[in-house]
Amino acid sequence: MKTLKFKLYSHKRNRYLKQVINAAGIIYNHCIALHRRYYRWWGKHLNCARLQKHIAKLRKHNRFWQLVGSQAVQDICQRIDKAYQLFFKHHNKGVRPPGFKKVKKYKSFTLKQAGYKFLGGNRIKIGSRVYQYWNSREIEGTLKTLTIKRTALGELFLIVVVDGYSTPAVISETGKIAGFDFGLKAFLTCSEGFKIESPEFLNSSLSALRSASKQHSRKHKGSTNREQARKQLVRCHEAISNRRRDWFWKLAHKLTDQFDVLCFETLNLKGMQRLWGRKVNDLGLGDFLQILEWVAHKKGKQIIYIDPWYPSSKTCFCCGHVLDELDLSIRRWRCPSCQSVNDRDENAALNICMVGSSTLGVGDVRQAQPAISV
8 A cells, every 4th residue: 555645736626625625524523413412312332334324314405515425425434433443442541532623624535436537647537527736656556545635724635545556676785783762862863873963943943933823813813814824824834844854754764775774762752742842742753753664664674663661771781780760861871880981872772772683583573564645
């Protein structure tokens, strides 16, 4: 499976697709209301097939709902059912049930086997209308689903999922293995002795972001000026996100070109966000690992994740002595056993590399899964 993303040309006929997304949002909220009412009356979960059958009857008498294709409506019901199943399974872990969404903020609808047709070149037929898109790459393989997605700026994108996509094998073996330690001071510390500093795109753009946010909050609600200020604020956030994502892709390719096996410590991102908040969000550790796994899978490299409870920072790499406590403010420490002076991050990276290399072939190696849009 592979996901491809294309941007639709801006055109007045795109208003129809935005109306379809709004109608899908209304159907979604109605399904959520039915789920809650059914559970309140009967104390049971509403079956997905019964919900689809009921929505199909209601759709016959509502012309606005008929803008959304039957398969798109079925997909809405299936997504809600999947979200409720996840909630019932993991509600003790803080997972919340799906809730109502503002129609203006509803993002997408999905078509499966029918409702669209690629006409060749950069044209696609959705319903009875023909649209043009930026054809940045050829679509190979079997088409599975097509999702029309709306961004906060009102731009429309095609998200195409294909099966059997042929990707050329990239062979570049270096025979090297390295361990990496994430940190707040340095983004990555490598066991080879170098550090990679994070540009901190959010922190460097805070002044522009604050200015755009103030301009938005000062405008009268419902006015045209407020909508323009909102779009400007969204552009600031998108610029930060795009710069960070571009840096992640370049860094992922650089690391996978240097090493065949990359070892990391499993991160508790939610716990880190509770402790350091905006700093962790600015680093975007989870997004980087997702991109790195995709690049590693494409190049045939391996990603190893070690046990999150392994004391990589408190264990002396030279003699293996483990400290009882090591405060976060201590960046360098002397081993009481062998008297070697250890840098906190470099020592952790060396230990991660050692533990990761010992698990090669045991089953802790996770081949990356291509689960992101490219």
